[in-house]
Amino acid sequence: MRALLLRDLRLAVRAGGGFGLGLAFFLIVVVLVPFGLGPDRALLSSIAPGMLWVAALLAALLTLDRLFALDHEDGALPLLATAPLPLEGLVAAKAAAHWLTTGLPLTLAAPLLGPLLALPPGAWPWLLASLAIGTPALSLIGTFGAALTIGIRRGGLLLSLIVLPLYVPTLIFGAEMARRGAAGLPIGAALPMLAALTLGCLALLPFAAAAALRVNLR
């Protein structure tokens, strides 16, 4: 599993690997928001945590359809599947690689982009914490979607249609946690629910994704 993870990380960082893609998209979306809503700081700061979460979620979605497609196109997938590594392990490695190349950078970049949306400085730690806990769930759900849509031409569109509704609980709890943190309110149920959601995804989704992968390998 480690070998696959290291290879995917190395591939992502190498030229044309798409490491910066998710990050750049995240920046663009955040910059576009004030153009759409106007520069009024009071308005921007009220929507900042939620908007940063939506932008992070869309950025995570962007790099998903390449997850299995590269190995599918150059014929490496069958040899990956006959390796001693179980499919669940392969899928978990892919999700981890996606998180490390997309989820984590987004989590670290989000507070830096906070000022663009007049995010109060006190909110940084909560935004960081909510993204850190929530983005792994996005990667796991996304990997499941990617495994479902491997053999489908133009599968990227279908992937978004399948994955975005599955993202709703994570978005609600994550954005709520960031928002309450920003407003100085007690976090309450948002944190435990978000953490439970991510752990649940970690426990269940690799099996569902492996099942989908096994079907697509046929």
Add this chain to the structure above:
Amino acid sequence: MTGPVLRVAGLCVARGGRRLVEGVSFDLAPGHALILRGPNGIGKTTLLRTLAGLQPPEAGEITGAEEAAYASHADGVKAALTVTENLAFWAELYGRELDSAVLTTFDLAGLAERPAGTLSSGQRRRLGLARMAAIGRRLLLLDEPTVSLDAASVARFGHWLAEAHLGGGGMAVIATHIDLGLEAPALDLSAFRASAEAAPAGGDEAFL
């Protein structure tokens, strides 16, 4: 690297709801190879994928195919990684150390640090084959491995297959039209073509 005999009895494989071949039976002892012949579309690839366990057979029994590895003619090489990195990855994935002998055997030593993207198609094909040596799997299932390879490289691959792989107790089932210089029995799948009256597959039989 010796192990159980690969035993195939009454195997039937299907694709896209149609049975391709049926009643295929053969045994393969360690240290031996089998060449699959037959026109395109007869089911060579599907048979190899079924032996590798990538898809369930329609009928029949396969035993002794635990340590299998399937490679299609697509060489599964990552352009952004160097030759050594590509091979090291596959070796480590299959739980082995990459020994440099593999590079010399496939005349890739000089290209070790070159990104695979800069290789010619013949070199890239040799890297694809070197992968099969690097993973050290007992049963190799190869689908047209020597496509777009020059004669010297074909001979080199045949030599490695006979001496190193089969010599070391490995087994191989190879679908190819090119002579690899192996004295190995050939199995022509045309003889096992599913009769038109054969029961359809892929769930169609429930609807007919």
Add this chain to the structure above:
Amino acid sequence: MTGLLGDYAGEVISAYIVSLALIGGLVWLSALQARRARKQLKRAESRHG
């Protein structure tokens, strides 16, 4: 008619119109599909028995 339903007649009627339109559309599409399926099957069975 609307007198009978009081001041919110508009809402009730529009709710029924929307619902019956959706149900009607679904039934119609299902009927179309059934006809197409029957035609396909007849064609296939006549040709190959």
Add this chain to the structure above:
Amino acid sequence: MSLWEYANPKKFTETVTPLIPWVLGLAAICLVASLIWGVFFTPEDYRQGATVKIIYLHVPSALMAINAWFMMLVASLIWLVRRHHVSALAAKAAAPVGMVMVLIAIATGAIWGKPMWGTYWAWDPRLTSFLILFLFYLGYMALWAAVDDADTAADLTSVLCIVGSVFAVLSRYAVLFWNQGLHQGASLSLDAEEHVADVFYYPLLVSIAGFVLLFLGLVLLRTRSEIALRRAAALDRRAEARAAATTGEPA
């Protein structure tokens, strides 16, 4: 004869064909009856006025929207475990019906809520959950359409249905939590008024019966069509195989 007897597509089609007209006919009767009875012969609610009569559409459609997905989940599990094609095709047939039911639930809910909320859409937790369920239906049907091989499609959509069901329940709680988080709960959320005065209760029962029969009839009809289409494709494939065999080279 056990229930699995109906797993055979031919047997299923033969049994179902005479039933469909009766089921759909009965559904029509129930719907019309509940419409007339509910709209004309029941008094208006003292608070909501006539809009309460939308209950005869909203409650049954909401009920069927959820039960349709549950039926698809059960059919998917049967397909994965016992590989019965009829149940996989029944799940595929039920999806559009379930989607229309959820659309009706959303539309009638929005119209019903307008006098209360002043707008058609006030992100009421119930309606929002149905909106999410609608998206799940879209994704499910899109996956069916996108995969060419019938059995692969059945497997993939079954896995999606199972995972989707877990997330649909999660979304339901997330939306409830999210709605409390924003403003202190819709003043009169559609959740609240589940208690129904009995004068409305009986027409509602008839309406629910009508919707259930409508759902059943349409699913049986669409499943039969799916079976016929699949059989036609299988016959074509077999003819292709025969043609290939006689001419000697594989198609």
